[in-house]
Amino acid sequence: MQRLGLVTVVVRDYDEAIAFYVHVLGFRLVEDTDLGDGKRWVVVAPRGARETAVLLARAASGGQEARVGDQTGGRVGWFLHTDAFDHDHRRLRAAGVVFEEAPRHEPYGTVAVFRDLYGNRWDLIEPHRPSAPGGTGSGM
Incomplete structure (x- = not known):
């Protein structure tokens, strides 16, 4: 069995990134370990996430x-992904998150693009849920 454990977001500063992901997006701080020489192993994850988390990696070179x-x-x-799009969309907007568009309804779910504190583009999305047996929902 394989699974995706971490994805990396390259950041300018650990503490400002933690503040955004934890206090604005509402993620939880999973780990913040000092590795020496100014490096840290910082992992955040959406509350309720069971597998994939985000490694916040401070840029270490001009190219990064x-x-x-x-x-x-x-x-x-x-x-x-969310199961409460309207609630999360309102909460994120109130916290200062910049959305590029109004929410839109697509065949796969309700979605709106937002930017993180550095300008990376994210989808906030509530996927359509499969219908109960015998239902007519589109599923994913």
Whole structure:
């Protein structure tokens, strides 16, 4: 069996990234370990996440610094699933998260693109749930 454990977001500063992901997005701080020489192993995860978490990695070179905020060439790089889109959308907006668009309804669910503190693009998405047996829902 395989599973995706961590995905990396390159950040400018550990503490400002922790503040955004924990206090604004509402993630939990899973680990913050000092590795020496100014390096830390910082892992955050959405509350309720069971497998995949985010490794916040401080840029360590000019090339990495240049990628902060543009790790995916302007495409949405991360998909934050929710089962309470309206609630989370309101909460994030109230916390200052910048959404690029109004929520939209797609065949796969309700979605809106937002930017993290560095400008990386994320989807906040509530996927459609499969219908009960015999139902007509589209599922995913």
